[in-house]
Amino acid sequence: MQKLGNGEDAMTLSTIIIMPIWRVLARLVVPAFLFSTATYAENTEPPTVHRFVASQEAWDTNAYWIESATGIILIDSQMLNSDASKLASLIKATGKPVEAAFITHPHFDHFAGLDTLQQSLGQFPVYSTQQGVEAAPPFYKQFMAFEFAKNFEGNLTTHPVFPTKTVSDGETMTVAGVELTFHDYGPGEAEGHLLIEVPQLSAVFIGDVAMVGHPNWIGEARLFESKNQLQRLRDDFQATKTLYSGHGDPATPAIASYQLNLITDIEDAVRNARKDTENLGENGGLKRDVILEITKKLCAKYDYLNYFNYPPETFMSWNVYGADVALFRQARSEQTAS
Numbered sequence: 533m534q535k536l537g538n539g540e541d542a543m544t545l546s547t548i549i550i551m552p553i554w555r556v557l558a559r560l561v562v563p564a565f566l567f568s569t570a571t572y573a574e575n576t577e578p579p580t581v582h583r584f585v586a587s588q589e590a591w592d593t594n595a596y597w598i599e600s601a602t603g604i605i606l607i608d609s610q611m612l613n614s615d616a617s618k619l620a621s622l623i624k625a626t627g628k629p630v631e632a633a634f635i636t637h638p639h640f641d642h643f644a645g646l647d648t649l650q651q652s653l654g655q656f657p658v659y660s661t662q663q664g665v666e667a668a669p670p671f672y673k674q675f676m677a678f679e680f681a682k683n684f685e686g687n688l689t690t691h692p693v694f695p696t697k698t699v700s701d702g703e704t705m706t707v708a709g710v711e712l713t714f715h716d717y718g719p720g721e722a723e724g725h726l727l728i729e730v731p732q733l734s735a736v737f738i739g740d741v742a743m744v745g746h747p748n749w750i751g752e753a754r755l756f757e758s759k760n761q762l763q764r765l766r767d768d769f770q771a772t773k774t775l776y777s778g779h780g781d782p783a784t785p786a787i788a789s790y791q792l793n794l795i796t797d798i799e800d801a802v803r804n805a806r807k808d809t810e811n812l813g814e815n816g817g818l819k820r821d822v823i824l825e826i827t828k829k830l831c832a833k834y835d836y837l838n839y840f841n842y843p844p845e846t847f848m849s850w851n852v853y854g855a856d857v858a859l860f861r862q863a864r865s866e867q868t869a870s
């Protein structure tokens with residue numbers, strides 16, 4: 533008897549003759565199809581994005597880890613030792629190595645957990661932009677000197693690990709089999725910003741360029757730089773499916789325009805108030821009561837946002853103050869130029 537194949541599944545010629553044609557096809561085609569599907573899945577199974585949210589007192593900061601078939605890509609690292617330790621346990625449970633970490637920006641809540649993570653998971657290279665690499669060590673010192681750092685006493689690293697390797701705008705890299713594209717957004721919310729795009733997932737990790745469900749932070753007076761970042765974010769990722777922010781849930785690209793409107797609202801209110809010299813103090817900044825008045829109005833408009841567990845008016849007043857400093861500097865440089 534002539535065999536058409538080997539093994540248990542082989543069909544004899546007589547079986548084929550008495551079987552309806554669709555069953556013959558099913559037996560011949562389906563195993564081949566299944567085989568090709570399995571091969572396909574093995575090579576291109578999409579990596580999984582995991583999100584770890586900080587405990588409440590640590591400003592709801594997100595760290596992400598991308599898990600591929602072979603390894604882990606870490607994006608940001610948490611702030612508190614206790615949070616970083618929980619994150620490390622989750623990663624450890626996969627049994628896969630961390631192949632690289634990327635720090636989106638040199639703010640404490642995004643890089644301070646690196647020490648705890650490396651103690652638990654071993655060494656891995658840590659990347660950021662050139663500005664991120666330069667700004668992280670001085671920011672660490674500055675932060676530890678703040679009075680409110682005492683709130684976290686015993687839960688912050690005293691042996692900080694900083695990003696030391698740099699990536700540049702437009703560069704690509706394959707890590708753990710996942711292709712990444714980097715975008716250097718320069719200063720804005722922080723002194724430097726690295727965005728990590730994963731084309732395969734139509735996703736981009738945006739750090740704090742745009743927050744989700746929280747107001748953006750312009751308390752460091754980089755109002756105009758923040759606006760530039762948000763305009764670039766809006767234009768660069770119109771067709772991208774998911775934006776993963778440093779704070780808040782995964783979002784659509786609409787978040788860029790939302791935050792641009794919000795900080796433009798702050799700018800407009802401060803700019804208008806500065807037109808009346810009665811509102812200005814001796815140092816050239818808005819008087820305290822004017823800042824509070826603007827703050828109240830903005831908080832009433834944006835009362836549904838999460839203010840990182842601060843009283844809304846406290847947080848918003850820092851932003852109003854930041855916009856005032858930026859506009860004061862702009863006016864001063866225009867005077868110098870003319």
Ligand SMILES: [Zn+2]
Nearest residue numbers: 639641740778
């Ligand atoms: Zn942050």
